[in-house]
Amino acid sequence: MDKSQAKPALTRSFDLLRALATDESGENRLTDLARRAGLTPSTALRLLRGLINEGMVDYDEGRRQYRLGIEFFTLAARAGNPGNLRDLCRPVLLRLSATLHDTLFLLVRSGFDAVCLDRSEGPFPIRSFTGDIGGRVIMGVGQGSVAILAFLPEAEREEVIRFNLPRLYDQHRLDEVFIRGEIAAVRKLGYASRSSGLLPGMAGIAVPILDREGQAVAALSMGTTTERLNGERMPIVADILKREAETVSRLVNPFDPVLRRPAASLSGV
Amino acid sequence: MDKSQAKPALTRSFDLLRALATDESGENRLTDLARRAGLTPSTALRLLRGLINEGMVDYDEGRRQYRLGIEFFTLAARAGNPGNLRDLCRPVLLRLSATLHDTLFLLVRSGFDAVCLDRSEGPFPIRSFTGDIGGRVIMGVGQGSVAILAFLPEAEREEVIRFNLPRLYDQHRLDEVFIRGEIAAVRKLGYASRSSGLLPGMAGIAVPILDREGQAVAALSMGTTTERLNGERMPIVADILKREAETVSRLVNPFDPVLRRPAASLSGV
DNA sequence: AAAGATTTTTCTATTTTATGGAATTTTTAT
DNA sequence: ATAAAAATTCCATAAAATAGAAAAATCTTT
Known part of the structure; x- marks a missing residue:
């Protein structure tokens, strides 16, 4: 009782x-x-x-x-968190949105969701699942969260997929076959991209930011319109994003205090 | 015991x-x-x-x-955002820093201090009391906080002045005569500006953002160098800032839920 | 302007949680 | 391998949190 x-x-x-x-x-x-x-x-x-x-x-x-x-x-703004991802990425986001003329997002995983930690607006108005800073999206929806999901350790990835499948279907009509297909593609290419996304007219491209074990801790993501992300531009942007993500990866705990080796890299993926 | x-x-x-x-x-x-x-x-x-x-x-x-x-x-990203002020002002800040080629700040009052809610960097490096996002400054120091102070309801203004006078003197050698002179000037002009500020070589100009009762809730502030803010440019910038501040004022809770009248304006000040 | 309705606040006996120190296990340094 | 330090568990006791009743303040309606 x-x-x-x-x-x-x-x-x-x-x-x-x-x-x-x-x-x-x-x-x-x-x-x-x-x-x-x-x-x-x-x-x-x-x-x-x-x-x-x-x-x-x-x-x-x-x-x-x-x-x-x-x-x-x-308190949060002043949090002098060394290795603070947002502070590390702020200049990267600003630089990329200025040179690419598009909107950049920094996403991190939070449980079974991805959260937008920061964004830098480009000149073109876009819509995105992530929305504003603090916005959440189910892992599996949108390029950014898929980029993280694809580079999670397998056990964790499976846990996230299993938990999210029902709501991915309920809310977005995405099924297991689709999700697993996406993940395979991202792992092969090293980046996530769909010119025909769930938001009509919107496109995006995202790369993971890896920790020293090679596991995704975050994603760098660009949101734009379908016509601004054609087949020609896509690999170029992907390369730029990958390079920046690797720079950030190296800055996040440059040396492992135990192993004393540099951070993992996406090169060759 | x-x-x-x-x-x-x-x-x-x-x-x-x-x-x-x-x-x-x-x-x-x-x-x-x-x-x-x-x-x-x-x-x-x-x-x-x-x-x-x-x-x-x-x-x-x-x-x-x-x-x-x-x-x-x-949670913190959602905090300190009265009336969605930060979101409303973000595009304004971006636009202004791009067109004016200087650094823009959004300040709000927090007790006896002003806090930097957001900033958008211009191409010129500047120093400011406010510093980064989340930075604090005593009300009475710097154009932004003075702009807010000058348009507070009288009782509140007096309370802030009385509380702050000792620390204004201790930390910045500012006395009551100076502060009251500043406030009078700001109330007359509708904006705060000093080409010779407390930071050598630095200048700034700020306008209040008013709520529907005509009380300052925030300030829009531009920080720049002394040579970039001469007597000729000052009124021009002041006008631009005033216009933007009024736009924001109207957007902050456009209608009072009780009184159903539009927000106050600085026109005619 | 009064009465009624709603919301905010105070108060308190009872239930629940929080506490710090001692004991134990784990990790780190020597 | 051993010692030292740090992390964790455990628990009797102290303290704080709880919900409800009741009072006060505020808002609504007439």
């Missing part, structure tokens, strides 16, 4: 933060948040005050609206 | 996150974090595992290093 609805305060606090982060209604009053996070109002209030104390949540007394605090943003 | 060392788990968890975010040593093993966050190893371990479950912290088993997780950055 365990009616334990008990969850540690930490979990519930992050439920609240996520409720704030994923909000699309613009309604973030106490009751809204309590409902969306599955808490009683009194519990939600106490936790929110704790979060406000930590600077993670701001409260607009006038309109009675809670929102994620600037402190949170500051 | 209250030796109460008790602190809620939430606080301690954020102590750990801050320890991770502000780390400069690159040493983030359990003991390091426990020491820096002021926790016992067993407490730190339990909390870190909770944070890992939430995706806020990643653990590299091989090297026994903790680091901030993707969820943390995902």
Whole structure:
């Protein structure tokens, strides 16, 4: 007879933060948040005050609206994470979007999804699954996530595929044959590309960023329109992206502290 | 004899996150974090595992290093974005830095400071108080924060001035007469500018972004060198910035949900 | 402007979780 | 191989979190 609805305060606090982060209604009053996070109002209030104390949540007394605090943003933006992928890739993204005249994305894996860590806009408006920074996409959808998936260690890759197959089919009508075909193609070419993607008129090309074990930790991805990515341009862009991805790979923990050998490379793939 | 060392788990968890975010040593093993966050190893371990479950912290088993997780950055990317200001201003910043050939900043107020929400680099290297994204500056220092300060409601403005005067003097040798003079000038002109700033050789110009009550919520700021911002160019740039700021103002919650009237404007200031 | 409805906040007895130190295992350094 | 350090488990006790009731504040409607 365990009616334990008990969850540690930490979990519930992050439920609240996520409720704030994923909000699309613009309604973030106490009751809204309590409902969306599955808490009683009194519990939600106490936790929110704790979060406000930590600077993670701001409260607009006038309109009675809670929102994620600037402190949170500051903390992350200033995170002097050496080997921080986003900082390492920022100049690469800027340079590539300037020279290629297209939009560049940096994607990393997060569980069974890929998350957009950064993007740099080109002059042409595009649509993408990844969307803005922080945007998520199921691994298997879009060139970027496929590039990562293809270069995951086999056991992990299989786990991701098995978990994602139902939602890949439900949400995108992608089946196992298609996914495995894509992965095989990416592993052969060293890059992911489809001029006829799931978004009409949109095309993209992506390469993995590998860690020192040769496993994908992220992907460098370019999004553009179908007519801007013809058969002629594709291998050229692929080469440029590969080269940049290798540069980044070498910068991510340049030497393994144990093995003392340089990072893995995609050369010859 | 209250030796109460008790602190809620939430606080301690954020102590750990801050320890991770502000780390400069690159040493983030359990003991390091426990020491820096002021926790016992067993407490730190339990909390870190909770944070890992939430995706806020990643653990590299091989090297026994903790680091901030993707969820943390995902949440942070959604934070500090009142009214979607950052997203709304991103294209404006890109456009302006391209056409003006200078570096653009988006600043918002955070308590008694201003925080850099975004920036877009121009071709000329500049120095600024704001520094990088996430950087802070005392309200009253630099054109951007003064632009916000000048268009705060009077009571709030006075509160900020009173609080900040000691540190403005301690850190920057700015006294009350100077600050009040600046504010008066900004309110008269509608923009903040100093060709001879506190940073030798650096100049800047900033305009407030107003909410529907006519109160500053943010500032659009251009940073450049003294020789690039002469008396001739200044009013031109000011006009361009003002126009962009008004566009943004109108987009930030275009209609008040209660009053149903458009956002305030700086026209005629 | 008053009454009703909703939301926010306070309070508290009870349940649940968090705590740090001791003991144990694992890893690292010598 | 041995010692030292770090990571992890365990647990009795202390502390914090919980939900509900009730009060206060706020918003709605007339």
